[in-house]
Amino acid sequence: MxxxxxxxxxxxxxxxxxxxxxxxxxxxxxxxxxxxxxxxxxxxxxxxxxxxxxxxxxxxxxxxxxxxxxxxxxxxxxxxxxxxxxxxxxxxxxxxxxxxxxxxxxxxxxxxxxxxxxxxxxxTQSQTMEHDGIILNLENGEILHGDRKSELTKTEFHILKILMKNKGIIVSRTKIMRSLWKNENFVDENTLTVNIARLRKKLVELGKEHFITTKKGQGYIIQ
Amino acid sequence: MxxxxxxxxxxxxxxxxxxxxxxxxxxxxxxxxxxxxxxxxxxxxxxxxxxxxxxxxxxxxxxxxxxxxxxxxxxxxxxxxxxxxxxxxxxxxxxxxxxxxxxxxxxxxxxxxxxxxxxxxxxTQSQTMEHDGIILNLENGEILHGDRKSELTKTEFHILKILMKNKGIIVSRTKIMRSLWKNENFVDENTLTVNIARLRKKLVELGKEHFITTKKGQGYIIQ
DNA sequence: AGGAAACCTTAATATAAACTTACAGCTTGA
DNA sequence: TCAAGCTGTAAGTTTATATTAAGGTTTCCT
Known part of the structure; x- marks a missing residue:
């Protein structure tokens, strides 16, 4: 500790x-x-x-x-x-x-x-998070939807976790970026966009569209 | 508890x-x-x-x-x-x-x-402001009225929040504008008007008329 | 009543935020 | 050492939303 x-x-x-x-x-x-x-x-x-x-x-x-x-x-x-x-x-x-x-x-x-x-x-805390049919396995970074599954990379996993932990709440892009890249404040804004896109693509491949909603000028939300 | x-x-x-x-x-x-x-x-x-x-x-x-x-x-x-x-x-x-x-x-x-x-x-229980049947969710920028809801943009949200925070008090247009646009003092007066109009439109769509009252020459008020 | 601020409406336009796609540098492990 | 996958960068595109513009109301004062 x-x-x-x-x-x-x-x-x-x-x-x-x-x-x-x-x-x-x-x-x-x-x-x-x-x-x-x-x-x-x-x-x-x-x-x-x-x-x-x-x-x-x-x-x-x-x-x-x-x-x-x-x-x-x-x-x-x-x-x-x-x-x-x-x-x-x-x-x-x-x-x-x-x-x-x-x-x-x-x-x-x-x-x-x-x-x-x-x-x-x-x-004792459960090793998974669930929302609207999507199950995120916190141990191995897999997402499940029905009988289909997909593996997330470290970055994708981190983003999805922070969004699911805050479900129903808008999470700002800067908050996500700070949490992902700590103080390496030289990472491009667009890097987050690309990672969000990659995460969304995997969700769509599992048959889940519109899981992450963009709130332009505010952040992202899962609701 | x-x-x-x-x-x-x-x-x-x-x-x-x-x-x-x-x-x-x-x-x-x-x-x-x-x-x-x-x-x-x-x-x-x-x-x-x-x-x-x-x-x-x-x-x-x-x-x-x-x-x-x-x-x-x-x-x-x-x-x-x-x-x-x-x-x-x-x-x-x-x-x-x-x-x-x-x-x-x-x-x-x-x-x-x-x-x-x-x-x-x-x-994580949602933070809200309420007045006269209108509930403003501060975490996801939604407004609720009865069972109907609508999503606000960043500017609309900002305006409604400042008005509800000051309910019963007239808030001047300049005060709202300064709060929205800080020191960018080159934005048109009318921009605020249009945003107020859009906000009112969403409120009417929820069945709430006359929620924001114009006090000519003084500002706006929620009462 | 008449006129002028003050404010509203609608629609067109501009813009910054976010997205897409492609690619190249790394790391990892076979 | 080479392939495969992860990660960040770059450049060009889309789009939601803010802003501008132009003409129309309302309000209020003389």
Whole structure:
């Protein structure tokens, strides 16, 4: 499990990082606070530890930026502990709040509890997604329709998964592109179009037309 | 959402129950502490609030009993607050820990955060705005009226959203135009008129006339 | 009532977003 | 090392939708 640490106090950052590694977690520490989003997109961590007081923008700001694109579990750290701070943290999309100074044992226990809550269902979670007769096998990237099946490439699979996960909701092209190519922001806009076309072609070959709808100027939707 | 409260102090139990109900939660309060498992099985709550100090068996015991059969989210309450208590709570399968005495705001915030995390599908329940029978779906840009529906383009959607957000208030044409076209101040005044017309046409097709009223010289209003 | 803003209607036109098709660089594995 | 399939690029095309244009209403003030 990979944990991203956003904390400007070097002592705390190192201590937390070291302890987490001792516990077998992989850590990603933010050093340049202008690069938070890029680092997040690059590493796609399983959990984020976020200090509230940071240089320039604060932890709440970065939380809401991350929440625009991800539901990653997040624990706030802060030396203040009025009820308002706690309520604020939760309302911004945080999952827990720990007051500094804290015992590492407590942090570890809370991280474990939150990871268990977030990812445990994954084991029992069904290995397929279904919508309107199309079954997407998450294990091997196959799509089924009736008795016909087809294999998707990595990119096609990724696109279909994100669209099916958001069925009934318009997913913008930039959101898909960010999710596919992280911060390699030099990939052509058209690359997505081509991949969508390839995916659609396979769906049509299975006898499924109009599965992905284009919302011009807005994105794509499965409904 | 149904919340089970396991707390022997009558004052706290009632206060928590009352507040939760004020927030729209259904509550199940334990009165007979030999019946915890039966009540749990009967009601199948979405979340459990568990005091640690209870008559006969303590909260940890009941937590582990419940964990044998369910992954229901659980928040512990206790007046003690050594790191050990917190760590213990988490390790027993709890999701959070609140020290007594606590602010109800904090409890509510933690409950909401935990429910959000556990039943994340709640977030996918569609976000809408409603006024006078017209429902605007913010996630797929559709408008509904009774059983009829219509799809909006990006511009139409933007206009309707800004008008519904300001329902009962006159929104000036310049305000709408600035919001739509930012600083491209070279777009024709009439462009807005045409888009309003198209939007109205779709509303009429749904059987809704006079939804957007023109206030000559002032702007448009939905009332 | 008369006139002029302000706004509406309809239809033609322009445009940017998305699509199609073809191709070439890679990777992978036989 | 060569074939097969994946992936991104390029160039040209289509199309949904915004914009323009031109003439028609409504509203409101004197």
């Amino acid at each position: 990979k944990i991203m640490i956003v904390e400007d106090d070097l002592t705390i950052r190192d201590m937390v990082g070291e302890t987490l590694e001792k516990w077998g977690f992989e850590t990603v520490k933010i050093e340049d606070f202008d690069q938070i989003m890029q680092v997040f997109l690059n590493h796609d961590p399983h959990l984020v530890i976020m200090d509230i007081n940071l240089p320039s923008f604060d932890g709440f700001y970065w939380c809401s930026k991350i929440r625009e694109i991800s539901k990653v579990p997040m624990i706030f750290l802060s030396s203040r502990d009025t009820p308002m701070d706690i309520v604020m943290s939760m309302n911004m999309g945080g999952d827990d709040y720990i007051q500094k100074p804290f015992h590492m044992d407590v942090l570890i226990a809370k991280i474990n509890a939150l990871l268990r809550r977030t990812y445990s269902y994954m084991e | 149904k919340i089970m409260i396991v707390e022997d102090d009558l004052t706290i139990r009632d206060m928590v129950g009352e507040t939760l109900e004020k927030w729209g939660f259904e509550t199940v309060k334990i009165e007979d502490f030999d019946q915890i498992m039966q009540v749990f099985l009967n009601h199948d709550p979405h979340l459990v609030i568990m005091d640690i100090n209870l008559p006969s068996f303590d909260g940890f015991y009941w937590c582990s009993k419940i964990r044998e059969i369910s992954k229901v989210p659980m928040i512990f309450l206790s007046s003690r607050d050594t790191p050990m208590d917190i760590v213990m709570s988490m390790n027993m399968g709890g999701d959070d820990y609140i020290q007594k005495p606590f602010h109800m705001d904090v409890l509510i915030a933690k409950i909401n955060a935990l429910l959000r995390r556990t039943y994340s599908y709640m977030e």
